[in-house]
Amino acid sequence: MTKKYETDFAAYEQAEVERVNTLAVEKDRFRQELDDHNHSIDQFIANLSYGDAEAVKEYISLVVENSTYPDHFEVTHEFSFEPKTAELRMSVTIPTPDSFPAIKEYKYLKTSDEIREVPLSQVEIKKRYASVLHQVAIRSLHEVFEADRRGLIRTISLEVGTKAQHPATGRLSFLPFVGVSAERDRFMEFDLSGLIPLATLKHLGAAISKDPVALIAVDVTGVRKS
Structure with missing residues (x-):
């Protein structure tokens, strides 16, 4: 064997030892992270089964984060949970009426060779915005109750509106x-x-704005809460 070969072989062996040691360390780190992750999940499930307020809020956060709406229709949620009464208080914010699509259709005018927007009438805008508002309210109730298979949440006090x-x-x-x-x-x-949706909200005794497009808010103090 030449001196260079012996040197290269020794360097290879040293590198291999270091590689094996590094691999062992990474395996131990991965196992520890996996154990910690599994423990946190087990703890989360245990806390959730006990109705722990923070665990319930974390779970509801996962539910609303997976509630997808169209990109142009941003919906945000704020909520709190009262474990003594098993009541979830939720506030859902939808886009303002003036950001709502107001175009009914596009028409091609042959005489001027142009495409012209045909706007929705004010009546149509009011109907569409109110319809979406009512649908979001029912959907929000459904998503939470449906996801809560343990029945930890007995009541939802919900407000749906906008920031303006x-x-x-x-x-x-x-x-x-x-x-x-x-x-x-x-x-x-x-x-x-x-x-x-509107009929269901009335059936539940909801307070409903008669004209949300005009930013007429409702008095929610009459809505039963624990």
């Missing part, structure tokens, strides 16, 4: 357009495939 300048104060505020309280057992009896 308050007509009376000029200050940016959350303006509730729907306020409703729903009990789990009662709501889960509904057949969502056959209901009309």
